Amino acid sequence: MRESPENRRERLRQQELKNNKASNIGDGFNRAQAGALQDLVGALGWKGTGILIIVLIVGFIVYSILFN
Known part of the structure; x- marks a missing residue:
């Protein structure tokens, strides 16, 4: 089953947030x-x-x- 572009984008964003903990604080704020x-x-x-x-x-x- 193919995932929708929205779901894929969100999944990749969640993976990036999980892998890059240092920038999560500033991004979240x-x-x-x-x-x-x-x-x-x-x-x-x-x-x-x-x-x-x-x-x-x-x-x-x-x-x-x-x-004007």
Whole structure:
């Protein structure tokens, strides 16, 4: 049975965290403070990420037009 890309990504991330204990403290603190982009993108998938990028671009354009 093939595992999904999300599951594989999470499994590899967990292995890396287990193997690299020294950087876990800083990574955990930073992730708890601001969240992690790979977690957001992994949860959304490629369609959700594309929609998020389009919304950000359109929002920037609208903001530029209204406040210039």
